[in-house]
Amino acid sequence: xxxxxxxxxxxxxxxxxxxxxxxxxxxxxxxxxxxxxxxxxxxxxxxxxxxxxxxxxxxxxxxxxxxxxxxxxxxxxxxxxxxxxxxxxxxxxxxxxxxxxxxxxxxxxxxxxxxxxxxxxxxxxxxxxxxxxxxxxxxxxxxxxxxxxxxxxxxxxxxxxxxxxxxxxxxxxxxxxxxxxxxxxxxxxxxxxxxxxxxx
Amino acid sequence: xxxxxxxxxxxxxxxxxxxxxxxxxxxxxxxxxxxxxxxxxxxxxxxxxxxxxxxxxxxxxxxxxxxxxxxxxxxxxxxxxxxxxxxxxxxxxxxxxxxxxxxxxxxxxxxxxxxxxxxxxxxxxxxxxxxxxxxxxxxxxxxxxxxxxxxxxxxxxxxxxxxxxxxxxxxxxxxxxxxxxxxxxxxxxxxxxxxxxxxxxxxxxxxxxxxxxxxxxxxxxxxxxxxxxxxxxxxxxxxxxxxxxxxxxxxxxxxxxxxxxxxxxxxxxxxxxxxxxxxxxxxxxxxxxxxxxxxxxxxxxxxxxxxxxxxxxxxxxxxxxxxxxxxxxxxxxxxxxxxxxxxxxxxxxxxxxxxx
Numbered sequence: 001x002x003x004x005x006x007x008x009x010x011x012x013x014x015x016x017x018x019x020x021x022x023x024x025x026x027x028x029x030x031x032x033x034x035x036x037x038x039x040x041x042x043x044x045x046x047x048x049x050x051x052x053x054x055x056x057x058x059x060x061x062x063x064x065x066x067x068x069x070x071x072x073x074x075x076x077x078x079x080x081x082x083x084x085x086x087x088x089x090x091x092x093x094x095x096x097x098x099x100x101x102x103x104x105x106x107x108x109x110x111x112x113x114x115x116x117x118x119x120x121x122x123x124x125x126x127x128x129x130x131x132x133x134x135x136x137x138x139x140x141x142x143x144x145x146x147x148x149x150x151x152x153x154x155x156x157x158x159x160x161x162x163x164x165x166x167x168x169x170x171x172x173x174x175x176x177x178x179x180x181x182x183x184x185x186x187x188x189x190x191x192x193x194x195x196x197x198x199x200x
Numbered sequence: 201x202x203x204x205x206x207x208x209x210x211x212x213x214x215x216x217x218x219x220x221x222x223x224x225x226x227x228x229x230x231x232x233x234x235x236x237x238x239x240x241x242x243x244x245x246x247x248x249x250x251x252x253x254x255x256x257x258x259x260x261x262x263x264x265x266x267x268x269x270x271x272x273x274x275x276x277x278x279x280x281x282x283x284x285x286x287x288x289x290x291x292x293x294x295x296x297x298x299x300x301x302x303x304x305x306x307x308x309x310x311x312x313x314x315x316x317x318x319x320x321x322x323x324x325x326x327x328x329x330x331x332x333x334x335x336x337x338x339x340x341x342x343x344x345x346x347x348x349x350x351x352x353x354x355x356x357x358x359x360x361x362x363x364x365x366x367x368x369x370x371x372x373x374x375x376x377x378x379x380x381x382x383x384x385x386x387x388x389x390x391x392x393x394x395x396x397x398x399x400x401x402x403x404x405x406x407x408x409x410x411x412x413x414x415x416x417x418x419x420x421x422x423x424x425x426x427x428x429x430x431x432x433x434x435x436x437x438x439x440x441x442x443x444x445x446x447x448x449x450x451x452x453x454x455x456x457x458x459x460x461x462x463x464x465x466x467x468x469x470x471x472x473x474x475x476x477x478x479x480x481x482x483x484x485x486x487x488x489x490x491x492x493x494x495x496x497x498x499x500x501x502x503x504x505x506x507x508x509x510x511x512x513x514x515x516x517x518x519x520x521x522x523x524x525x526x527x528x529x530x531x532x533x534x535x536x537x538x539x540x541x542x543x544x545x546x547x548x549x550x551x552x553x554x555x556x
Contacts (some may be wrong), residue, residue, distance in 0.1 A: 008474075020537040094247040106323065108247035110238060110358035110366045120370060124363075127371055128407055130432030135364030137375035137434045155255050158242040185251055 215314030222334015
């Protein structure tokens with residue numbers, strides 16, 4: 001089946017909107033488009049939108065990307081791997097691509113180090129003058145103390161779970177987690193007095 | 201010009217690092233150690249939404265409260281601080297220019313005589329720094345590590361066994377540590393030998409930059425010497441490497457000072473006393489002028505040519521004469537010309553009062 005979003009690649013996943021336990025709409029999506037779609041559907045910071053709307057936004061993103069790629073962009077600076085973005089998938093967690101990293105010189109999240117490992121090792125060898133790039137300093141002792149409670153901590157834990165769920169492609173769980181985060185964050189936000197400026 | 205609300209978050213007029221004391225203080229102004237840290241649960245700042253940044257801020261504040269960094273420190277949400285005062289924080293080396301001009305939820309927490317500063321939602325979630333006056337890497341390192349260890353039990357840091365502490369920029373990954381020593385090299389500058397020092401430092405994997413960090417040119421002959429590599433070495437090895445390179449630079453600067461003093465004494469004395477005369481009499485001074493004259497006066501104090509002004513007074517003027525500090529003192533925004541007049545007045549009164 002061809003992807004309903006890019007209309008090019010083979011679809012690998014089914015995404016559907018459910019209303020009162022009934023499927024109202026269904027989409028077949030390829031892996032590439034799913035990566036982009038995930039960011040729109042599972043980001044607690046953006047309001048919940050129907051899948052159809054998200055698919056449309058991804059299509060817009062893809063078409064604007066196509067256009068921006070048409071003019072010859074500094075051809076001397078691009079390497080072969082840059083021209084074949086499908087060879088290195090985007091980070092499933094933050095959506096960072098190798099091309100964007102090369103342009104900005106900054107990573108989007110901790111997962112990028114694993115996603116782009118084979119590409120950044122030569123870079124790290126150069127920057128730090130060390131082969132192979134291997135950490136030799138200290139690491140945190142044990143796990144962080146879980147006894148500290150509070151909303152912010154709970155939020156951090158939920159976000160970790162959401163990350164895991166999205167990576168495991170467990171979208172049902174991800175959606176639930178996202179709603180819980182949005183609700184909890186709303187409560188935290190409505191108490192602005194808590195962490196304001198404090199005098200010396 | 202617009203009047204400014206008061207901004208009185210500094211228990212003392214200036215931070216500990218400007219005391220003009222500590223080892224090698226004739227050349228070394230201060231030693232700074234900083235650690236870059238990110239917290240597992242959130243994407244790096246670049247990919248964080250406003251809401252995520254706000255959540256992270258709250259999580260960090262909570263952790264800081266838990267380790268006792270609450271009543272004793274100043275906590276400022278920078279989106280609630282006017283631009284001019286964000287620049288005051290930059291001038292005091294408490295925050296970076298990047299954090300000052302960024303947008304969205306972000307904060308600085310500082311205390312312990314302004315030796316400790318924690319930036320939240322900079323390029324990395326956390327930038328912890330400790331500044332000591334003089335050449336004092338060990339104490340700055342030990343003090344900062346204590347804060348870091350206390351925090352890591354409350355905040356799960358993003359780490360990997362292979363890459364260590366994960367940072368937004370690959371130049372900081374691994375230990376996330378940067379040890380920077382601020383040195384005053386007027387003789388090497390006068391003798392045109394600074395480039396040689398730069399090249400030698402580079403070969404030993406260290407960088408030398410201007411006073412206000414990355415990409416800024418040297419101001420008043422002040423430079424920052426710091427480690428380049430953060431990965432593949434332990435924290436202690438990095439600390440030791442900076443401690444090993446500094447004496448070479450100090451020795452070189454002292455040798456040049458000696459040569460200037462023995463071979464070109466009239467020229468050196470003339471330049472130093474002309475600089476002092478300008479500072480004591482000028483009615484308008486821009487920042488560059490103030491910095492270059494003060495640099496010569498500082499050299500004069502170190503050489504024993506000037507002995508009625510203290511290093512602390514010179515350090516003080518360096519910071520209080522910066523544009524945003526002047527405006528804070530005056531309580532209103534000022535034009536560049538007004539600032540130049542105010543700066544000249546400040547320098548005159550401080551030099552008269554700072555005589556010992």
